[in-house]
Amino acid sequence: MNFKLRKYMGPNFNEEKFLNAPNVLYEEVKTEGVAPDNYHAMSIYPEYFKIDGKWILAKESRMDGVVVINDNLELEVKEFRNLKMGDKVIVGRTEDASEGIYLHANGFSQIDYEKDIFAFRGERSRETSYTKDYEQLYELLKYEKENGYVVWVLGSAAVFSKGSRDAMAKLIEEGYVDALLGGNAVATHDLEAGMFNTALGQDIYTLEPKHNGHYHHLDLLNKARKAGSIEKLIESENINSGIIHACVKNNVPIVLAGSIRDDGPLPIVISDVYKAQDMMRSHIKKATTVICLATQLHSIATGNMTPSYRVIDDKIRPIYFYSVDVSEFAVNKLRDRGSLEVTTIVTNIQDFLVKLKENLV
Incomplete structure (x- = not known):
């Protein structure tokens, strides 16, 4: 390695x-x-x-x-x-x-050259080359699987396609995920896909809208609340695929922070925003790598509580932080909020997750 x-x-x-x-x-x-x-x-x-x-x-x-x-x-x-x-x-x-x-802001600096004062393409955009970033991330995740604590922050775009949903579930099963943070939507639509093969009523593979599909996530929420927990829901509805199923199966902690927009919500969702923040921070305190996908608000919230370093066995090491989104605005917003140590990648989330799965599993 x-x-x-x-x-x-x-x-x-x-x-x-x-x-x-x-x-x-x-x-x-x-x-x-x-x-x-x-x-x-x-x-x-x-x-x-x-x-x-x-x-x-x-x-x-x-x-x-x-x-x-x-x-x-x-x-x-x-x-x-x-x-x-x-x-x-x-x-x-x-x-x-x-x-x-x-x-001490420059403890991890590795500057071995002088940058030109004037240069093109200094910012990160859809035109940026991310080849090196991907290759470094593959090696980082292999290292962290054995030595670190990797926290993932997911938006619902991660479950809207079969490819990204399956890829993320596989990364969980293979030990590349130590905790999952997000909101009600990512878990709701992942479990909806497990029951109906849809997300917001649209087939996650063919994109075909299903008859009365707009009821699917509501039916899922209602069944989950009746079951009393996502574990009991997974068992009673025989859900055997997806991100939440993989987390439950592999004992990966899930923290879902409530929102004023939430339907339902799922029984696991923490409605008290400060309790949710405390639970998120309990995992950020252990994190050595944080990867945020397609969720601007949760990414900023996580970034605001993530320092650039971690002390392990009295040794100071960097925390690696990635923000990935198809929107340039979304990834750059995090940098504007003070999290300057973030690596941003502008890409489709399905492409990102499938690429990681293909190179790690």
């Missing part, structure tokens, strides 16, 4: 600016769920904080979270809503060590 993790080069804390830097300051939370003024908000990059003369890395991070020093002088990154009375929140809005806070 040719794949190698990008090596992390940490700061040189023997430099004068680090040695002379003060210890970081903190203030205690006076109102539950409210950070003190001048709180320090986190980025996606490794950040170090000087405590009792030592520079300490926040091992688990989240963009826009705040940093709490616990009783063991360890760092926790929390959302505002999870702050408790007495939490010691780090304050300071510089990132250059002058307040005991240092953001």
Whole structure:
């Protein structure tokens, strides 16, 4: 295997600016769920904080979270809503060590050439060559299957065609998926395909609209709610194909976050948005690679809680993040929201998943 993790080069804390830097300051939370003024908000990059003369890395991070020093002088990154009375929140809005806070943005950089100031096709679009990206992704997923935790975020386009649905199910069966995140629609239409071979009433292979097909997803939802769980639905309706079936069969965790648009929804859907966010983050905290397909909102939500690094056995490694969509706007939107470390691929989701299956299985 040719794949190698990008090596992390940490700061040189023997430099004068680090040695002379003060210890970081903190203030205690006076109102539950409210950070003190001048709180320090986190980025996606490794950040170090000087405590009792030592520079300490926040091992688990989240963009826009705040940093709490616990009783063991360890760092926790929390959302505002999870702050408790007495939490010691780090304050300071510089990132250059002058307040005991240092953001290290270039730890994984591998720049061995100088780019021209002027060059064509600097952005990612439908005209970009993705050959190298695919080849690197194949090798990455082979590596992660044995060494990492791969989280997939799916939109319903992944199940609207037989090819992509079958390919994704095969990737799950072969161990390339450790957790699945999404919304009500992706699971609803996948299970609809398992029962009726349709998605929103259209045959997923021939594209033929079925008589009364617009009832299919509603009938599926009604049967699922009657069954009480997707596991019981799969058993009672003898569903033996698809993404959700593969997850259940192979014990792959599924987190479905509710939406105001949802029909039904399925019994597994988490209607409390903050509980759903917490469940999503429980998997993002373990993720070493994240792949988002054809879902702008869930991709941005996942990107906002995914740092650029992970600490495993005291070693710092990169988190690889992919956003794949047929729309250039959708993949570039994620970059606009601060997730600059994302690799974007503009392509049809069926083509993407089938290509992965053919090169990995």
